[in-house]
Amino acid sequence: MKPLDMVRFCSAALSGYPLRTGLMLLAMAIGVASVVLLTALGEGARRYVASQFTSLGTHLLIVLPGRSETIGGPPPLLGQTPRDLTLADAMALERSSAVRRVAPILVGSAPVASGGLEREVTILGSTAELLAVRNLFMAQGRFIPPGEVTRAEAVCVLGYKIKNELFGGQSPLGRFVRIGERRFRVIGVMAKKGESLGIDMGDTAIIPVASAEALFNRSSLFRILVQAHGRDAIPRARQTILEIIRNRHEGEDDVTVITQDALLATFDRILKTLTLAVAGIAAISLGVAGILIMNVMLIAVAQRTAEIGLVKALGAPPGQIQLIFLVESFLLSLAGAAAGLILSAGGFLLMGRLFPAFPVAVPQWSPPAAAGVALITGLIFGLLPARRAARMDPVTSLSRR
C-alpha cells in the first residue's frame, strides 16, 4: 500500500465516525494544551521572580548581621551574640576594589505627620548611594544629598503613597514633616516603583542614615547593600567583604553575605523544577488521553470486524492491517496535538489579557515536548488495538454481517 493511499484510507476511516474521532481529538487537545499552558504559567512565575530580583539592582550583594549557617561541633558554652553591623563597617567596605557602591540601611518604624495628618510608616535610614544601588527613581525633587554620611541632616524623601496621603496633589518639596520627635524637610518624592520583594517602596520615608541612628537611638544596621563593579567582581567582592568584616570584628565571621545572583539562581532552579513537575502532572492527562485512544480504537476494531476480515480476504497481510490501525491512531494524535497547540495559543492570549502584569511565557521546549508525548502515547496505546485487528481470524470476522 502506498503511504499516501494509507494516509487517505485512514483519514477517511477516521472521518467516517465523526463523534468518536471528535471526542478523541478533544481529549488529546486538552492534554496537550494543559501541558503547554501549565509550563507557560511556571515559566511566567520564574520570569516574575527574576524581574523582581533584577529590580532590586544589579550586581548586588546583601550583607546581613549574624551567621545563617550552622557548622557542626558543640554549642558554645557562653552565648555568642553577633556583633552589630555598624555604619563604620559599611564605610569600611568601600575600601575594596571590587566594590562600586555601598548603601547601609537602617530600618525603623515611626509616625510621619504633616499638618493634622499622621501615618505610621517604615523609615529607611540610608545614604545617597541607595538610589543607584537599589535602582530607584525620583518623581520629584532630589534624593538624599551625597556627602559626609555621619552628618545627620534633617531632610527626607517620601514614598509616593505617603506623599499622596499627607499632601494630596500639592508639591511637598520644601515643606516640613514630623518623623517621630524630629522635623524633616521634604526634598524629594520617590517614583512609583511598586512592590519589590514584599517591601512596598511607596509606603516608606527615606532619611540620612545618621539621622535614623539619632531618631531610633541605635547604631545597628538592618543590612548593607553592596554593588560590585561587575558580574565578574561579585565573588571577589564577597570575599573581601567577609575579610574586612572579620578584621573589624576581631576575627569572627559573624555576617552573612547573600549575592543576588546566587539567590536568583536558587529561585531559578526551584521554579524550573516546579515547572517540570507541573508539566509532568499535565502529562498525566496526556496519558489519560492515550488510554482513551486505546479504548476507542478497540471499539473501532470491534465495529470494523467485517471490514478487517474483508481486507484480509483481499490479501492484506497481518502487518499491513496492524499498520493501518497504527497510522489511524497516529493521525488522531497528530490532529489532537495540532488542535491542542491551537487551543493553548488561545489560552495563552486569554491569560495575557486577564493578567497583563504576569509575564506568562511558553518555554521553547514545551510545545514540541507536549506534541511529541502526544504522538508517542498515541502510538503506544494504538499498538494493542492494532495487534488485535491484525490477529483477527478472517473466517469468523466475515461470518458476521
Added chain:
Amino acid sequence: MIHMEHIQRVFQVGDEPVYALQGINLSVASGEYISIMGPSGSGKSTLLNIIGLLDRPDEGVYRLESSNTTALTDEQQADVRRNKIGFIFQFFHLVPRLTAAENIQLPLLLAGVDPKERKARVAEALERFGLAGRSRHRPDQLSGGQRQRTAIARATIMRPAVILADEPTGNLDRGSGREVIETIETLHRDGMTLIMVTHDPDLGLRAPRQIRMLDGGIVFDSRGPA
C-alpha cells in the same frame, strides 16, 4: 490447478471435536465451473474457506497451482489471496463508508498499484459490470444486485485465477439473483475457475460439475470420484 488430498478440519466445540471436513480429496482443473451443494453444516463453507486460504486444514495437503499452500506463512498466504483468489460473499461485504468505485479499487490500493493504473482498471470494471453511473454511490445507495455486482468487480479487479463465491445470490431477490449469476458465469466463460457454494438446487444445477457434501465429506461428484 487445485489439488487437495485428505483434508481434515476439526473444530473444538466445548469438549467435543466437530469434524467439519473429513478426508476431502478434490481436484479442480483450470477453467472449471463447480457448484458445491449440501445442507447447512455439511462443511461446504469450510471447504471454500480452506480453498481461499482463509482457513488452514488440520491435516492433509492442499496444492494451488502446484505450490503447497499448507507450508506457506501467513504473509505468503495473504500474497496468494491477493493475486490468485477473488471472493464473492453472500453479504457483499462492501465497506460502507467507501463509494462503489473505492470499494472496487480496494484490492489495488492494498496491493500498492499506481493511482493512474488503478483509475483505468476501476473505470473498465465499472463499465463491464454495468455500474458506470453508480461509481460515486455508497453501498447504502445501491440496490442489492448493484452491490453484488460491485463486489464481483472487486473480486475480479486483480484478475485472479480462481473466483470463490459463497451463496452469491443468498441475499438477493430472484430477479437480481439471476442477473448476478449470469454476471458470474461470464467470468467462467472468460476462463476463470469458478467455485460456488449454494444450497439452491436450481443454481447448483447450472454448473457443469456439481459436488454434494454431507457431514464433512463429499458424497457426490458429477465428474466421478477424484
